[in-house]
Amino acid sequence: MSELQNEIETLLRFARSMGAEITSPWFYAQLAMIAVAAGIGAGVSWLVRRRLDLVSLTMGWPAAIRLMVRTFIENLGLIAFIIVVALLQAAMLSLTWPSRSYLLGVIVNLAIAWVVIELIASQIRNKLAFRAVAVSAWLVAALSILGLLDQTVAYLDSIAIRFGNFRMSALLALKAIGFLIVALWIVSGIGNYLDRQIRNAADLTPSLQVLVGKLVKLFLFTLTIVIVLNSVGIDLSVLVLFSGALGVGLGFGLQKIMSNFVSGVILLADKSIKPGDVISVGDSFGWVDTMGARYCSIVTRDGREFLVPNEDLVTQRVINWSHSHDRVRLDVPFGVSYASDPHAVRLLAIAAVAAIPRVLKTPEPVCHLLKFSDFSLDFVLRVWIRDPVEGVINVSGAVMLELWDTFKREGIEIPYPVRDVRTIEPLHIVVDDARGGH
Secondary structure, rough: HHHHHHHHHHHHHHHHHHHHHHHHHHHHHHHHHHHHHHHHHHHHHHHHHHHHOOOHHHHOOHHHHHHHHHHHHHHHHHHHHHHHHHHHHHHHHHHOOHHHHOOOOOHHHHHHHHHHHHHHHHOOOOOHHHHHHHHHHHHHHHHOOOOHHHHHHHHHHHOOEEEEOOOOOOEHHHHHHHHHHHHHHHHHHHHHHHHHHHHHHOOOOOOHHHHHHHHHHHHHHHHHHHHHHOOOOOOHHHHHHHHHHHHHHOOOHHHHHHHHHHHHHHHHHHHHOOOEEEEEEEEEEEEEEEEEEOOEEEEEEOOOEEEEEEHHHOOOOOOOOOOOOOOOEEEEEEEEOOOOOOHHHHHHHHHHHHOOOOOOOOOOOEEEEEEEEOOOOEEEEEOOOOOHHOOOOOHHHHHHHHHHHHHHHHHHOOOOOOOOOOOOOOOOOOOOOOOOOO
16 A cells, blocks of 8 residues: 555656646746747658658668668657757756756657657668557656656556566566567577578578578577566466366367468478478469468469468469479370371471470470360370470460361361251241232
8 A cells, every 4th residue: 555655656746847837937938938939840851751752762772771761850850859958958957957857858868768769669660560669668768857757667667467476567567578579589580681691592402491490490489489488587387377278279269270380390391381482372483482381372374363271272272393303294185087197197286396495305295196085086285394384384285286277288178077967858938928928
């Protein structure tokens, strides 16, 4: 109860001092000066936005410097406001008592803290995380500037719950969250750098590069969480209390997520599918772009990107066009009339595809007579390509066009079905004339 009384007395003293400040005519004079400085800052900000193109100005710069310079230029209006208010405060300090320019000093310190925090936090790419970090850091700085930080810390520490011998206060929770955000952001940058280095390792296959990169990131994030929780005083043995609930959650709500995660590890370990492979899953045909912990990204020829769960790639039938090698055989069926010489047709079909750039010379194209059908001699032309990622339908279409041109030039007919209809009994046809007679 004494802690609460101390907090109440502190708030009352702060309220009395603010009341005395508000009733002073110098308070309103400072407000007028702040308004003038704000107008000047707004004018500077308008001129900067009108005259400077930040994107073209910083194009090609390193990312860290580019973000910091853009943030600095975007805050030029606020910097001009700080300069004007600081000059006004210096003038008042030379003319009158320091207490009569107290508000100007507070405003300058708060504005400087905001600019510095924004410059540092500008390295965070995620906009939501950037705003959360900037606002949280500024609130701490504002409480320190106003002299309320110690009282706020004591109050947050007084709000607590107990788990056995462990005491979890609001202050401890906020410290853990803040340290975790900063530490995970730093570790994320380190993990991305190591992942890029691993992907550039020529001695590792693409699937091993992805697997090692993800294991390194998982290790770094786990280690960071453990270190941060221990550093803020959270006993990790308390987390055992939640293991039962976590097990139930994994058994019911998270079993698909865990299944996809394990399937992703299996795919990376057995190398059945790796980034760059050309695969067919169901009706989707494309190449594997990225392999994540939960899904694989498959990019199709028309630019669409399918996110296929890892479990489907393990349990369903998948055609990997480039698993052991990058050569793919295409079968192009066609038919010619019975008046054609099948030996000449085979030779002409093989010669026709020789001019297509993507058709390989080795293995050589072959043409086989399949069967004698009702209306045609049916053949199949088999060709090989080495770049299925560039598409297979376009090659089949090019082969069929070459066959069409060659057969037209050589007088070989591509037949179409012709049926004779025979009637057993005579037909009586009745024709009505224009006058309605028969």
